[in-house]
Amino acid sequence: MTRTSAPAVMWLLLAQLAAIAPLAPTIPVWMVLVWGAVAWWYWRIVTAAWSFPSALVKVALVVFSVAGIYLQYRQWLALEPMVATLVLAVILKVLELKQRRDHWLVLLLCYFVVACRFLFEQQINAVPVAVLQLLAILAAQQMLYREKPAVAASVRLSALMLIQALPLMLFLFLVFPRIGPLWSMPLPSAKAQTGMSDELRFGDIAELSQNAALAFRVRFEGGQLPPPSQRYWRGLVLENYDSQRWTVNRMGRLTTPPPPPLQGERQRYVVTLEPGAHEWLYSLPVARVNREDIRYAGAYQWLPKAPLTGRLQYTVDSVLMQPRTEASNRVLQRNLRLPGNDSPRARELALQWARQYPDPADRVAAALRYFSNSPFEYTLKPALLGRNNVDEFLFESRQGFCEHYAGSFVFLMRAAGVPSRLVVGYQGGEVNTTDNYLLVHQSDAHAWAEVWLPARGWQRIDPTSTVAPDRVALGADSLLSTQQGFLGKSPLSLRRFDWARDIRLYLDSVNYAWANWVLNYDSERQSGVLSSLMGGISVKRMLVGLLIFGALPMALVALMMFKPAWRASRREPALRYYHTACRRLARRTGLRREPGETVAAFSRRVGEQAPEWAPWFAALSSAFERCQYRRDSDALSQLRALKRPKKLSEKEIANA
């Protein structure tokens, strides 16, 4: 057993803390306490004050901690409890650190823990932290082998090793095959993350717009951004209404209609969705996405074929002019449905418009006029509404957010016999002037309406703009920042200061470049980069070449380096026979030759500690010595004959 020096233990514990600490938002908080307790305990063991825990204590520790993890997450088959279990294992293993091999195991697991963090966090600021973590672990590994603690030298060597690893990392980053996940694990927090949902009640979007998180980024080809009034990022269409909430018509999604034709001037742009918060894609109407894993779901909606797990980047072609489109009778009927008999006053008002104006376009205008002429207030904190929510909103409270206006507008239109539907998505976006792209935040979430007019097809109507025109022209935050409670506690509240805004946008452009070039470097891009670098060489050929010319010699060198006995025995069969015999003896008696022990000395020791093997082993040792240290041509054949261990019987021992 090799005793580990106190500085090495200290470094091991520090490296472990460094590996675990950045995971703190993910793992249960009490794990930090477990780490502290275990570290203290182990320190006491090293300073010989306490002893290693008994098996019973260890089992109890494991049972309680695992139970703690279960109570925390209430499930196993998700990434977070699994990572927490790994971290727990790394922490508790410290109480079993007896040999240098155990220290190695813990430190190697620490690398794994460091890698695990990238499952949860992939921003560029995670990188410097990871570099520091790797430095700490590498230094801790060296400390295991240093006779004297040399912190500066260890850290310097670690940094040197990392720098040496850089070219290899870049090379592997470029050529290593991007294999799709073999299995996927749901992240529990992905569900908890805010974002659009596929149903809408009054108040949902007002709540969402308190969230400063980034939803997606858009870069326009040619750098031409559409005017703010055209930035309607369509997400999904809510067609069903059940007197309280608007929901997606799931039946309609099952069909796969052909994508709409694009007529007119196309605009091409690339959307990068942030991970975790999306179940569908956003685009400007009318859009077309050409990708295998994305399908058209009708009503200008685009959906991913498989649930989105990570970041997604897709290219869209859009024509901003809405074409005249036909709609089937069934669709129109569906968009006139208004089940129940709630909000009778609103229905009455709509029927009155229907009688008054034969042209549906006039009914639309009448409704918009109603919104602009009555004292409506655009607010984040509307009054709570009861059963007849549309009536209460239109005639009593008159306070609402975009979904109130859009929802009641669609209600009125359907009651007035105009087919209409609710659309949710984002409106606007912040222009990053450093890099000329658009940032769309959750706070830009918006709802608006679409009505079907026989002469023009589906038309976008945004009743919010008649109440609060600035919402569309300037964006949500410019309008709402004056309102109490809007992003009051978020970093976005710094928006009022120009310098803070500049820094934030600059940092975001760095992160966007990181997302573009590093995180989204998929197999498609890889083959693109490789073929542009190497001409006709394919990824497959590169890999085969790499394997033959890189990995094979490396493996051989490693074998030579780490198996000196093997290397020597290739040259000298005598050594091989002797080592084989020693291994066999060790299996039977547990006796092993120390590195500094000579053949004769070991043979004497075997004679004292395992006399039943002594005659055989003495003969073997003598033959080996004659082979190895003098010119004796017969010795090798004798040695070969003695390879198999031979034990004396009890009687023979007694006689001897």
Place this chain on the structure above:
Amino acid sequence: MPSELEQLSAARAEIGKVLLGKDRQIQQAMCCLLAGGHLLVEDLPGVGKTTLSQAFAAVTGLAYRRVQFTSDMLPSDILGVSVFDRNSNAFHFHPGPVFTQFLLVDEINRASPKTQSALLEAMAEGRVTTEGETRSLPKPFFVIATQNPWFQSGTFPLPESQLDRFLMRISLGYPDERSERQLLEGGDPREMLTTLPSCLDDAQIQRLQELVKRVEVRSSVVSYIQRLIAFSRQDAEIAFGLSTRAGLALLQCAKAWALLEGRDYLLPDDVQAVLEPVAAHRLQPAADSNADGAELVAKMLERVSVLA
């Protein structure tokens, strides 16, 4: 077995009769003689340094001289001096005590560095140059020097470079209880010394030294010696590792040891047996290490792999 070897073991047995319980040290001193080097004995007074050398002189049958070093000694006191002879009207060289086959130098660290280096030069070269004339020393030429390392006032301790001239450094230590009792009950060892027979002569010793040179050395043992040297140069606790000369000395002594063990081939065991007397006085511990030479040697023996 050649007759020299029989005589050799007889000689060892004879010395063992006088110097009780010190078989290992006797073998080490023998080894040093056969390897053709010189021996430094470090120990307290009265543990048998002189007895060892006198017994040696008696059984080897070599011409023996003894010099007690003092601080006022001059090089000529050892090497010899030319005196004008009136009868022949010429200078005649009167050889000093160094012109012998077996020289015992008592308390070598008492003499001035000048005198010390005169002796050490003679030891290294096997000849003496005075007044422009070079005179060869007789063969074999073997020096046993003693020093007391603990009471150093008024002495000139040998510097490391001079220590290197001694092939081996040994210490005798107190005898064990049984041997000491035997000594106390037995007669005066000085009287017993006079009764020791001479078992060898100088020709036989030279033949034995030839036999040492013919001991078979395979590359696997040389590799082991190289690994030992390399370890001493890399270890953090050792300021300066073993020199190439130390490596040669190690090989030479190990071969002599193999012969004393009655073998004509070298084993790593021989290297291990002589490593401490050969290397301990040549290893300089690093400034922040509190290990001494013997501990460093023990570490080398433990850590360096015997088999490749």
